[in-house]
Amino acid sequence: METKTISxxxxxxxxxxxxxxxxxFGPIAEVLAQGDGLSVDGMDPTVLDSWMAIAKDGxxxxxxxxxxxxxxxxxxxxxxxxxxxxxxxxxxxxDSGDTDKAVDQGVTAAARTIxxxxxxxxxxxxxxxxxxxxLAAARLDSREDMLTVTDGVVSVVGNPAxxxxxxxxxxxxxxxxxxxxxxxxxxxxxxxxxxxxxxxDYKIVGKSIPRVDLPEKFTGEFVYSQDVxxxxxxxxxxxRPATSLSMPADVDESSIKNIPSVVKVVRExxxxxxxxxxxxxxxxxxRALKVTWSEPxxxxxxxxxxxxxYLKNTKSFKENLVTNRGNPDAAFSQAHKVLEATYYWPFQxxxxxxxxxxxxxxRGDRATIWAGxxxxxxxxxxxxxxxxxxxxxxxxxxxEGSGSYGRLECDDAAEDAALMSRAxxxxxxxQWMREDEHxxxxxxxxxxxTVRAGVDARGNVIAWDFIDRSFPWTxxxxxxxxxxxxxxxxxxxPGFLNGAGGGGQIYTFENQKVLAANIPWVQKGDWPLRTSNxxxxxxxxxxxxxxxxxxxxxxxxxxxxxxxxxKYLTSDKRISEVLIATVKKAGWTDRPSPAPAASGTKVTGRxxxxxxxxxxxxxxVAEIEVDKSSGEITVKKITLGHDCGLIxxxxxxxxxxxxNIIQGVSRALMEEVQFDSTGQKNLDWGSYPVxxxxxxxxxxxxxxxxxxxxxxxxxxxxxxxxxxxxxxAIFDATGVRLRRTPFTPQxxxxxxxx
Amino acid sequence: xxxxxxxxxxxxxxVDADSSTPLLYVLRDNxxxxxxxxxxxxxxxxxxxxxxxxxxxxxxxxxxxxxxNKRITTLEGxxxxxxxxxxxxxxxxxxxxxxxxxxxxxxxxxxxLLDKNPQPSVGEIKQxxxxxxxxxxxxxxxIRAVQRAANSSxxx
Numbered sequence: 001m002e003t004k005t006i007s008x009x010x011x012x013x014x015x016x017x018x019x020x021x022x023x024x025f026g027p028i029a030e031v032l033a034q035g036d037g038l039s040v041d042g043m044d045p046t047v048l049d050s051w052m053a054i055a056k057d058g059x060x061x062x063x064x065x066x067x068x069x070x071x072x073x074x075x076x077x078x079x080x081x082x083x084x085x086x087x088x089x090x091x092x093x094x095d096s097g098d099t100d101k102a103v104d105q106g107v108t109a110a111a112r113t114i115x116x117x118x119x120x121x122x123x124x125x126x127x128x129x130x131x132x133x134x135l136a137a138a139r140l141d142s143r144e145d146m147l148t149v150t151d152g153v154v155s156v157v158g159n160p161a162x163x164x165x166x167x168x169x170x171x172x173x174x175x176x177x178x179x180x181x182x183x184x185x186x187x188x189x190x191x192x193x194x195x196x197x198x199x200x201d202y203k204i205v206g207k208s209i210p211r212v213d214l215p216e217k218f219t220g221e222f223v224y225s226q227d228v229x230x231x232x233x234x235x236x237x238x239x240r241p242a243t244s245l246s247m248p249a250d251v252d253e254s255s256i257k258n259i260p261s262v263v264k265v266v267r268e269x270x271x272x273x274x275x276x277x278x279x280x281x282x283x284x285x286x287r288a289l290k291v292t293w294s295e296p297x298x299x300x301x302x303x304x305x306x307x308x309x310y311l312k313n314t315k316s317f318k319e320n321l322v323t324n325r326g327n328p329d330a331a332f333s334q335a336h337k338v339l340e341a342t343y344y345w346p347f348q349x350x351x352x353x354x355x356x357x358x359x360x361x362x363r364g365d366r367a368t369i370w371a372g373x374x375x376x377x378x379x380x381x382x383x384x385x386x387x388x389x390x391x392x393x394x395x396x397x398x399x400e401g402s403g404s405y406g407r408l409e410c411d412d413a414a415e416d417a418a419l420m421s422r423a424x425x426x427x428x429x430x431q432w433m434r435e436d437e438h439x440x441x442x443x444x445x446x447x448x449x450t451v452r453a454g455v456d457a458r459g460n461v462i463a464w465d466f467i468d469r470s471f472p473w474t475x476x477x478x479x480x481x482x483x484x485x486x487x488x489x490x491x492x493x494p495g496f497l498n499g500a501g502g503g504g505q506i507y508t509f510e511n512q513k514v515l516a517a518n519i520p521w522v523q524k525g526d527w528p529l530r531t532s533n534x535x536x537x538x539x540x541x542x543x544x545x546x547x548x549x550x551x552x553x554x555x556x557x558x559x560x561x562x563x564x565x566x567k568y569l570t571s572d573k574r575i576s577e578v579l580i581a582t583v584k585k586a587g588w589t590d591r592p593s594p595a596p597a598a599s600g601t602k603v604t605g606r607x608x609x610x611x612x613x614x615x616x617x618x619x620x621v622a623e624i625e626v627d628k629s630s631g632e633i634t635v636k637k638i639t640l641g642h643d644c645g646l647i648x649x650x651x652x653x654x655x656x657x658x659x660n661i662i663q664g665v666s667r668a669l670m671e672e673v674q675f676d677s678t679g680q681k682n683l684d685w686g687s688y689p690v691x692x693x694x695x696x697x698x699x700x701x702x703x704x705x706x707x708x709x710x711x712x713x714x715x716x717x718x719x720x721x722x723x724x725x726x727x728x729a730i731f732d733a734t735g736v737r738l739r740r741t742p743f744t745p746q747x748x749x750x751x752x753x754x
Numbered sequence: 755x756x757x758x759x760x761x762x763x764x765x766x767x768x769v770d771a772d773s774s775t776p777l778l779y780v781l782r783d784n785x786x787x788x789x790x791x792x793x794x795x796x797x798x799x800x801x802x803x804x805x806x807x808x809x810x811x812x813x814x815x816x817x818x819x820x821x822x823n824k825r826i827t828t829l830e831g832x833x834x835x836x837x838x839x840x841x842x843x844x845x846x847x848x849x850x851x852x853x854x855x856x857x858x859x860x861x862x863x864x865x866x867l868l869d870k871n872p873q874p875s876v877g878e879i880k881q882x883x884x885x886x887x888x889x890x891x892x893x894x895x896x897i898r899a900v901q902r903a904a905n906s907s908x909x910x
Binding site: 069070071072210211213214215216217218219220221222223224226227229260278279280281283351352353354355400401402403405431433434651652655656658659660661662663666684685686690691692693694696699 | 755771772774775776779782783786787788789790791792793794795796798799801828829830832833834835838842845846849851852853854855856857858861879880881883884885886887888889890891892893894895896897
């Protein structure tokens with residue numbers, strides 16, 4: 001793939017209007033006439049030309065702030081555009097994540113890209129089609145309502161010889177049309193009054209169109225952020241203290257004097273990096289450079305137990321009471337029986353296969369950045385702030401990194417590269433080493449969750465009190481990234497809240513309280529372990545707690561877990577329908593848990609869980625085997641039902657769901673960040689294992705398509721119920737309830753012996 | 755720095771590099787072959803896998819000096835988008851990736867497997883790919899792609 005790109009600004013300076021667009025799909029696309037709508041927030045969303053351009057050959061280039069993260073979302077967005085414009089899918093090219101060419105549509109995250117960004121592009125496309133029909137009506141001397149469009153050719157109904165293509169109508173010229181756009185980022189409403197196509201007429205949306213990016217990914221031709229190379233580029237590596245931020249008390253540059261081709265040791269405040277002519281020299285120098293770090297101001301906790309105690313006993317800075325129905329306190333006092341349990345969730349890694357990588361070229365008060373960030377505009381602004389230059393002087397071009405699951409919302413490597421490029425006056429490529437990423441990945445936070453239920457004499461749940469205590473995302477928007485922090489920028493907020501979904505809101509209990517309490521984690525301008533959003537943030541732990549606890553209540557009453565759930569699952573018929581469809585596919589038979597005691601070392605069990613994540617409904621049935629002699633859990637099969645409204649690309653969605661399930665099994669069975677007061681202990685894949693081929697379960701998926709609905713997210717909801725379903729299956733198999741993840745053999749053995 | 759002779763994808767290449775440089779960086783930075791990727795630098799994940807003298811090896815831990823005059827095949831040596839190798843075609847047909855970062859290792863390890871065992875069982879496929887990590891969870895599609903490639907070679 002060609003990566004030659006000329007910035008809009010450079011061209012504006014020279015020619016006034018031309019843009020050479022770089023296409024996600026393949027070779028240089030088109031030279032298209034585009035106007036100057038660039039502002040500090042990217043292109044002006046009220047100018048139709050900011051969203052797309054049509055070339056003489058009818059090719060449509062879409063400029064989008066949304067980016068491909070490996071989920072296939074850019075293919076799905078292109079389907080939406082092609083459908084609404086009535087052009088062939090292969091005529092649509094996506095120019096993605098270039099801060100000089102795109103509208104800022106907010107970060108690509110939280111499985112909201114189709115739901116929000118897709119709708120924005122659909123509306124912009126509908127507005128474009130409307131304008132093209134207006135032009136065609138004049139050219140064909142026809143009324144607009146007498147026109148039809150097929151594959152980008154407008155013709156008169158009943159007289160197909162009278163026709164004109166989009167390319168002939170507008171090719172290479174600007175629309176010069178204003179559209180409406182209110183709000184910003186995810187919440188921006190674009191051309192919302194323009195009518196759109198009836199889903200029953202869809203020909204492209206709803207089809208399993210193959211991903212446009214995959215062939216090149218199987219041949220080595222794809223250009224990842226790790227593959228960007230620019231003339232004169234040097235290589236940088238970073239050196240960081242073991243845990244919390246501390247200052248380099250001493251840097252002994254003589255320790256690397258024998259490594260040839262080292263260009264510079266870059267020191268700025270607490271930041272230390274090395275730049276060399278070759279990648280290997282930079283790696284060797286970073287390993288050999290002797291840095292004595294000062295004692296950090298902030299001590300690491302002695303281990304996970306201290307963190308859970310801290311979560312339990314520390315006053316929250318923000319409480320989010322998301323459900324407060326009836327009078328739970330009064331209902332508890334009248335309850336016949338009260339059940340209570342506490343659940344524990346560890347810090348976990350995003351675990352990107354490719355550590356973060358970026359190239360920066362900082363010259364004077366201007367910077368050009370190539371990076372894999374989930375938020376091109378956010379990273380651009382962070383770099384501008386760090387370099388103390390205006391955001392419009394930073395041009396960020398997105399290049400895909402490896403799957404990041406939230407991690408690259410904080411694109412630290414781009415900042416590292418910018419600092420080092422500024423120091424040497426040349427373009428610098430920085431890739432983190434594996435141990436850098438394991439240690440400094442802003443982790444998914446630990447959570448401590450308590451649930452109480454009051455039951456009346458007939459067994460009805462009359463009160464529900466759910467309190468999740470977790471940490472905010474210290475590395476989230478508003479707070480400085482890593483290099484910025486090291487050069488002295490301080491956090492200005494406690495961090496973004498870790499969500500509040502999954503606390504049993506899917507059930508309707510008479511008296512019900514669901515509260516998410518956020519415990520301070522930024523301390524003394526630092527944090528003991530960085531935190532950020534990890535796929536379906538917070539919901540895995542909360543659903544592990546709520547769906548395990550519902551199972552505990554059902555079991556205490558000797559009722560089948562599905563039947564028990566359905567009694568209270570009245571909040572939305574979509575959630576009960578997805579549960580029913582899932583258990584039917586899994587061949588579920590009514591009986592209470594645990595299963596009748598079985599003899600032998602290996603026992604089997606089944607468990608169920610349901611969840612609503614951002615209005616996408618999921619249910620999972622796990623079938624597992626427990627080896628009672630070793631504590632080893634084998635997940636044999638997961639059946640998963642999924643309702644995300646209108647399905648844009650069924651195979652793409654299944655691909656996402658399979659990935660969510662497999663990552664979910666991994667996080668449930670084996671993933672936990674280990675640390676003590678001296679630092680983090682697992683800094684490689686040996687000490688932080690993730691799932692392998694021989695551990696992957698069989699998967700069966702039930703898709704519920706709702707063409708009458710808008711499309712909702714599919715990138716993360718299906719990971720949410722997996723841990724609870726597995727935990728419930730372990731209880732079903734053994735009669736032992738595990739309330740702390742991951743379900744390691746040691747934990748299983750300890751519980752079996754207790 | 756030293757002049758090192760390599761045989762990569764059937765071509766004799768001479769690179770100017772420190773002989774201790776792991777082969778991965780020479781392939782990527784000196785020869786512009788981006789199929790093999792850096793994942794861990796520790797030989798743990800498999801993203802950097804290349805084939806050397808018929809065996810799959812982790813290029814991130816092999817010094818270039820040890821690869822001198824050995825026959826090396828990278829992902830680029832199999833095929834390209836215009837003319838994909840049957841294994842690459844099978845991965846496309848099965849849509850067997852999400853981010854695709856680890857797929858170099860999957861395809862190269864599968865190539866070595868199929869060269870030795872053209873009709874592997876699912877268990878044999880899992881076993882031979884067990885050292886290759888994938889965070890996106892594309893495992894089942896990868897298995898299906900390897901099976902498809904095996905079947906297509908039988909039909910051909």
